Amino acid sequence: MTTVLALLLSLLPFVNPFVGTDAHGHTFPGAAYPFGQIQLSPDTRPNPGDWDGCSGYHYSDSLIYGFSHTHLSGTGCDDWCDILITPGDGPSSFSHRNEKASPGYYEVQLDNGILARLTVGRRVAMHEYTFPKGTKPRITLDLNHRDHVSDCNITFDKQIFTG
Numbered sequence: 617m618t619t620v621l622a623l624l625l626s627l628l629p630f631v632n633p634f635v636g637t638d639a640h641g642h643t644f645p646g647a648a649y650p651f652g653q654i655q656l657s658p659d660t661r662p663n664p665g666d667w668d669g670c671s672g673y674h675y676s677d678s679l680i681y682g683f684s685h686t687h688l689s690g691t692g693c694d695d696w697c698d699i700l701i702t703p704g705d706g707p708s709s710f711s712h713r714n715e716k717a718s719p720g721y722y723e724v725q726l727d728n729g730i731l732a733r734l735t736v737g738r739r740v741a742m743h744e745y746t747f748p749k750g751t752k753p754r755i756t757l758d759l760n761h762r763d764h765v766s767d768c769n770i771t772f773d774k775q776i777f778t779g
Contacts, residue, residue, distance in 0.1 A: 633717040636690065638675035644687040645673060645717040647736040655687040656734045656741045657722060659700060662707075672698070680726060681707045682758065683734060685741050700758035703730045703745040 636643035646657020660677035661669030668674050672687050682702030704726070714725035722734045729748035734741070747753045 628718060631719050633719070633722075634675065634715075637671075637673055640668065642668075642671045642691060643673075643689045644671045645715070646683075646687065646722040647717075647720050647734045647741070648687075648689075649720060649736045649738050652736060652738045654685050654736045654739065654741045655689070656683060656685055656736050656743075657687045658682070658724065658732075659684050659698070675712070678709050678711075679707045680710050680724065682756070683732065683743065700756075701743060702756040702758065703732060703747070704728050704754060706756075 633643075633645040635641070637645055644655065644657040646655060648655045648657075657671075657673055658680045659672040659682055660674055660680055661672060662681050669677070670691065671689060672684060682700040684698035684700050686698055705728075708726040708728040708730065710724055710726050716723040720735055723732065725731050729751070731746040733744040733746075736742070745753070745755070
């Protein structure tokens with residue numbers, strides 16, 4: 617391992633992605649890649665125009681509506697045209713005790729029993745959902761979340777979908 621990489625890895629425990637997610641910081645705790653195209657994070661506010669929740673996430677909230685791929689950090693204005701991916705049958709309550717975040721990674725155990733793990737690369741996002749035993753896994757794609765999408769093409773192949 618190079619000295620620079622070792623130094624960077626030793627600094628990771630000091631990064632707290634939750635800084636700025638409360639009050640008027642307008643940041644999000646989800647997975648992001650430096651200069652990447654994806655900022656994968658939970659959405660705790662359903663409607664655009666909510667100034668406190670313009671990053672899609674606000675620490676004071678107790679519901680996660682789902683997860684979307686683009687978030688602006690610290691801007692004070694909404695981002696638009698997000699496609700919301702919701703595991704399960706709809707929004708779920710959650711506890712901040714069950715959230716984990718580090719650079720490039722976000723995890724939350726939802727109160728409905730679903731474990732969500734999210735990570736990103738420069739131009740890709742990966743979701744992993746673990747559903748409670750005995751439940752039928754279900755994922756909802758909301759194409760109208762925060763705006764109206766006029767065209768979409770999604771391909772399903774076994775347990776993977778792209779689009």
